Amino acid sequence: MPRQRPLTPAVIAAAALRVGDREGDRAMTMRRIAAELDCDPMALYRHFPDRQALLDAVADLALADAPGPDPEADWETRLRAVMAAIRSAALAHPGIAAHIAARPPLGEHGRRLGTAMLAALAEAGLSPADVVRASQTLVAYLAAALAMAVRAGERDDRWRHVAETLAAPPVGAAGEELFATGSAEQFAYGLRLLLAGIRAEAAGQTG
């Protein structure tokens, strides 16, 4: 990998994302990222105060691929679109997805997508205070669903056991219905519950 000059935050973030895509999140160390750029590890500290800040930049970069919703669609379609776009973009880069789940990035792209969510919730008819609360709930759910999806993809027999126990509870005739945690179907079901809750909340406020 040839040395890329000049070193900028964007160049560093892109290199880190490459390392993460190729070798996983545990490989995204200051030393490995520096090796990818063929520079001294300490050179990274001239562009980021610490590793956390560097990963924040990588997380926001991964969200660059998440398109905003069609502005002409109704609020619920837009909300589903934003949630799906963030989920897709994050899972396309499994190396950084866990970091996105752990701390929602608020760089350029995070703010763009967040604003779209808030606007959709306002249009749904929630009060300004409830727009905030509902958005935090949606971000929380999205983060957890992402974290589960990442782990489900990992080789982690312990988690597979967790998934199986969660998916096959001693609750009756569930039997064949095994749904992997973190699956797209599981994600859609939770979002459906939340949207039904938002509709009920909005109806309660207008009615």
Place this chain on the structure above:
Amino acid sequence: MPRQRPLTPAVIAAAALRVGDREGDRAMTMRRIAAELDCDPMALYRHFPDRQALLDAVADLALADAPGPDPEADWETRLRAVMAAIRSAALAHPGIAAHIAARPPLGEHGRRLGTAMLAALAEAGLSPADVVRASQTLVAYLAAALAMAVRAGERDDRWRHVAETLAAPPVGAAGEELFATGSAEQFAYGLRLLLAGIRAEAAGQTG
């Protein structure tokens, strides 16, 4: 701290929980836990295959304080009680709370609480398959809310900025309504949305 003999998984987990309560999650290293017990770090490996397994045991121990719901209450009250009990128990031990959020423990206490959740959802009138899906959604939401609450309590100015941006969006007259992410109020609102969604789902299935 005097040496406790004999060394058992329970004694080790209790010591680790103490370290975490006192010095935070980053202090729960194999070496520090061994120091708390005045034993060789390698002695821990005779009782747990690796650090992850040890933390799983600590997480389940923290949930021991979460009481099960009153069996005579209606399903919704029971569900709220279980969610609140897990949240309280986890936040009472901030050193391990993040680990609980990252991987729902399925030891004795995790299973006990999980079973109570599933039973409540079944009684709500969901199909067995939807009981599973709804429970996974609730666990996901609980995990994310816990993770946010833990971070909100940390000295993390970057996260505080995240919280402020999320809580004061450019969406209109939100203005004074600033709700910290991870607050009890925020948690209650999200749970309310989910319960409304579950009620709607149950009504759709019976009707």
Place this chain on the structure above:
DNA sequence: ACCTGAACACCGTTCAAGT
């Protein structure tokens, strides 16, 4: 056979020494 602790292969970050 069991247990120990030295050693391995790493970390993020500091800081003194070089240019």
Place this chain on the structure above:
DNA sequence: ACCTGAACACCGTTCAAGT
């Protein structure tokens, strides 16, 4: 003044050497 890389203070875990 800027940059570098050696060094610090750690990790989780392996494994050879002791008892």
